[in-house]
Amino acid sequence: MAERGKGISGPAEGLERAPSTVDEDPIERIIRSLLDSFPSAIADFQKLRKGVLRARIERRDLFKACKYLRDGLGFEHISMISAIEYEDRFELVYHIASYQHRVFLELITTAPKDDPSVDSVSSIWGGANWQERESYDLMGIKFNNHPKLERILLPSDYLYHPLRKDFRG
Amino acid sequence: MSRKDELTFTGFVIRPMSRTMRTFVRALLLGKPNTILYPYQKLDLPPRYRGKHVLDFKRCIGCSNCAQICPNDCMWMEKLEDPELGKIERPGIDLGRCLFCGLCVEICPTVALHESVEFELADRDRSGLRFGPKELRDDTYADKVAEERQMRSLPVLDMNKCTGCEKCAGECSEICIAMMPIEATGKQKPEISLPKCTSCGKCAVVCPEKAITMSNVYESYFDMPEPKFILKNCTGCAACARACPADVIYMMDMPGTEKMLKDGKKSKPKKRAVFVLEKCVGCGKCFRACKFDSIEMPGVRR
Amino acid sequence: MNLYEFCRGLIHWLVDLINNLWYWLGDVLPWWFGDFFDAVGDFAASRGHISVMAIGLEVLIIVIVALINVLNFIWIDRKLSGRIFDFYGPYYVGYRIGGWLQNLADGIKLFVKEIIVPAKADKFGFMLAPIIFVGSSFLALATIPLSPHFGVATNESGHGVSAGVIIAFAFFAIAPFSILIAGWSSNNKYTLIGGMRSAAQMMSYEIPMLLCVASVFLLAGSFSFFGVVDAQHDVWFAIPLFLGFVVFLVCLVAEIEVQPFDLPEAEAELVEGWTTEYCGMRFGLFMMTSYLRGYIGGALVTALFLGGWQGPWFIPDEIWFLIKAYAVFFVIEWARWSLPRVRVDQILDVGWKRLMPLAVLNLMIAVALKTLGWF
């Protein structure tokens, strides 16, 4: 029998609000440190609503940026990975949330039509594993270094990626 | 709340068993059990319950909005001959495919379609679930149920009588009536901005020709597409006016388009369609009737 | 007059009736026929033949009574537990008698269903398991008398089998083997786990249960039902041996496999456990027999701890016995519907760490009571 979750004295332990040593809003701090770390990669920074940010990032810097987001900035939770097909490109939207700072980040990266592949972030967030498989299954995006990139919702011998616009049932 | 250390010896069996025993005694001695013996007793259904549809033939104008909003394409329009109403078009429903989402009832501009509380619709055959307009018909149902939709008294314009005298625009205190010239006819018509209208009825009173009347119209929460008229394609064939279920389209002469015939007489002038968009229900029938691409409606299937 | 004598008298009367006609036939027929007729008639009227016929009739009566009881038990299970759940239970079939006929209707439905044997099952074991299960349960039933006058174990001397309780428990404990056979022969992973669980479960409850029975024997000084019940003339054993009574009841729930301990057929985790592959009347037999075992369990508790058929004079002994058995069964069902199922390691825990010491303690109490001479 596995032992109980020892060492958790109360629900709030380790989850206090952002430390007040930084003088400004945690969101401002996140934006600044992200821009400092990836000046070339992060573009088009927007504050959409209260606590919702949007950023664009180059495909090759995605993994590094995600690692920095989790380890350096405390984005513990990957909420959603959505793949969108446009006429000239694929867009991958990573919705990443931070439990500490109450921030919701929309990280967008693009992949060209002829090479729809990005680095997998499932080694950073375990929750990304199945979502990447789903994106592969339905949209045909390849995720490099994914532990098990197989179809998940559709049968394994299915030939098409049905969410692509050229798919006709 | 309760934790392991609070558990006492009674926790093994006595507490949960006393809980069930209380229900047992209540059900056995004090009252009836909670079940409803279905075929003999029926549930009390609220008036909003969404069951089998009921169609009021007299209210229905045959606009086919219900058939268009249906997410499952389970409605169709059927042409039929009625002794009272003449040649009409009314919707039928395939309840075997129906979601019972109620969007058709919500979009109906005249509240002709209702959903009754009847839910026992089982049949041995799929074709038995296809209800044509005649099976749905119940012209008295709408009077029996309480009205849910809001009504507004709004001015309705009859272009056949309108002379373009501008009296209504002068009278309107909210300045919601503007006179707009009708291209190529030399006339003008009042355009009423309905959101601003306070239903005061002055325009109807002042109109010398009784072209504006106040009538009760159901409020709609759906943003329907509006037809866009392209004058240069119009041949004046009046197919759209015949197709329109809501009397939105009037055919008007265009002076100056008369041609000289061989015998020296002038032909009749060409006609064009004029839209009174305040009355439009956005069904797209004119768009579908027009063979000359003279009407555009973005987002409506042909 | 006990049941055997009643049957014997009945058979005797019938044989006499038929023989009168028979001998008359022999008289009117030619002599070589007549001799043969006389011989057959004499055999029919012989003492041994009438005894055999009487025992057969007795068995028939007891089985019919038991089956009616089983139908009642299923009805109690459905109807009264329906009230526990705040609904009606069976209602329309047999409306006048509270939906009692629903059980018969279900039985008829199960009869007309096809019996399917899985292709890769061990056919012999698959067929054998229900036979052992039903047969052993009926054998256990046969040893239990409802009163001094009603029971197959009563013979002409009227004292019953001297080791009746031991025989009842011996037959009662055979069922897990048939469950194991059924689980293994079905060739299905769920049934296999169910069968293994049954074996593990038997290890945990059988010993404390028999220790409790041993304490009863100690106080009663007899192995037969008559002796045990007679010894409870003054006070029911449930009062001095209250601990043993509780332990026995818990073990009994495990033995007849109802809710808190129905691990072999835990329907949430192991589809239907060891009965997963059975269908039609074979499943019906399993189902019926599990309620029959509930009846046997109630009867055993009644006989061993609740004073058996002893009660006020205005109720016949048999009815008094059945009332007690029904009450015990209702308590078991009540616990069944209000408690969750335990886990397989927890039943071993409960059996060995809780029930076993309590059973030993109970035996010590019994020894003390006996030594003090209070019984």
Place this chain on the structure above:
Amino acid sequence: MAEMWINMGPQHPMTHGLWNLRIKVDGETITDAEPEVGYLHRGIEKLCEDRTYTQIIPITDRLCYGSSLTWSHLYCLTVEDLMGIEVPKRAEYIRVAAIEMQRIASHLMWLAAYGADLGLMAGFIYCMRDREVFIDILQALTGSRITYNFPRIGGVAHDVPSNFDRDALRACTYMERRLKEYEEMFDRSKVFMMRNEDVGVLRRTDAMNLGVTGPPLRGSGVRYDLRKDMPYSVYPEFEFEPATHPDCDCYARYRVRMDEMWQSCRIIRQAVQKMPKGKWRILAPRNAPEGTGVGRVEDPRGEGVMYVVGDGTDKPYRLKIRSPIFVTVSAAPKMLIGYKVADVVAIMGSLDMCIGETDR
């Protein structure tokens, strides 16, 4: 006994839907587990690309049979974000009251299924019986029992019926009395606690890393409730406490859901009492602008997110749905390994599976 793989599903009493849990057992101990989903994939995301914005609302109802209202509400929130619509205050209050009723109904259905999983049949029947109270109120409000089709883009479909506030307050009082009975029947029952305590331990770090959300996350000691921490709708105007529990086991998840029912009763009372007068619906545009909208709500099962891309027409270009259970079930092997076969029902039951939203 040698190790063997067992398919629990696609048709199995444990699964509550159509999915398959493959477990590798050594005797009765689980050594490996592998969930398989996809049996109920209906292609809702593709379906939505061919429907107008209004027509999608009844389809989003079909995402989850347990809490269909949350999903249509989430869809409407997302599209309102895309279109930039401000919803009338009264509509928001009606929505909140309806959603919290839906949350209680959904949790009651979970508790019923959980009771049946553990073999507690009385719990099953009682919870289903009490769920009817809320279903009846929702039926009077929306006109349907399971798939409500009630929220609209820019408000709700109907105003509240007469006597709604009286019925809602009465139902809350009834529910609070019932909850005490449930606590007596479940918490105080030793056998129930034996099945739940120290079973299915999911550590706090694991829960955060694996993307587990909702009651399982709060049951692992993380105090994160979207209604409180990233409020949507009018939730900031209500007083309530997000339920958390530090124990990380099945009992903690059970406790969190029970406490959430208490809090939902609180919210319903406030919503009904504070409900302002006014319009309950405004006219929404037919065509959405180009751009994106994102909505994020606290579903009864976790965090539900929708992301919609509009292209200027009356149909969405792309609609992505994040199902909480789809991610949570991928964490199942972490919880299952090392426990017994009988614990599978407790662990998977405490996650509250809903296959409709998982497979979409």
